[in-house]
Amino acid sequence: QVTTPLIVGDLILDPVAHQVRVGETAVELTRTEFELLVALALRPGQVLTRHDLVTEVWDTTWVGDERIVDVHIGNLRRKLGTDTRGRGFIDTVRGVGYRVGQP
Template sequence: MAHTDGNRRILVVDDEVALAGVVAGYLTREGFEVTVAHDGPSAVDAVRDADPALVVLDLMLPGFDGLEVCRRLRTFSDAYVLMLTAKGEELDKVIGLSVGADDYVVKPFGPRELVARVKAMLRRPRTGPVAEGGPIRRFGTLEVDPAARTVHVDGHPVELTRTEFDVLELLSSRPRTALSRGQILEHVWGPDWFGDPHVVDVHVGALRRKLGDDAAAPRFVRTVRGVGYAMVTR
């Protein structure tokens, strides 16, 4: 499979040296350029040096853990982050996604499954080109600028991850439509994505926190019971 230069670089971070080597080997055979790191500080340095398109990131690392790696890399990188979690660590999954991971895979996993998830994530559609000077979308004190990919609330900029912005961009593009999890997954994660559909809920939760929104009394994003999510248009 051929890859463009922009999405061939992958960083694999796991303190289990043998596992990291196996995953790196599978990805290399698929034509990716793979760098490996085994602890938190080395992982952050490797993201700065290699500028990967995607980071496969284990939660439990020496130095500092994967959550801290994710927090730090989100200050300078928009690489996709595929987090590796142990079975049953539901809270860690939620925290991981809330600090900027895009998706997770539960250990133990087969390397072929992981490679398939990596490929699916890198095929995710990016927001298409927006006409220069396109309209800024306003919902009360929330402003979404699709062309600049910026968000402001009460006049103040809000820093969103790439996935959080993509979810908000989609919802704001269809303000009078309630979108199901499946529709959001298809448009943001892409038709090739497979995994836990509740990943949408976690990202919406993180989005709301950053916007200062309240699910019980929403100003911007409302839950449509039995369906999914929609913008508040009143």
């Protein structure tokens, strides 16, 4: 259980208050979107596969399609927008998975 804010560039996540800000702007996320973003933000620069994210955010008994991650990543990208440099917060590493922050 994370109790301190996670900061990745302009992205600030407060796990205790369940709040996300991009700079000073609050961003409303669903529980699943928030947990997915926390999973990525806990490992800035590290690539997580769909399987890694499903196991961490949903659970190890998930029997659905792992592409559900892609849907939530798309929603997160729309809601978060871009940082001060005009870049998105979540990178796709083709054929591998997703990451936040630069390696």
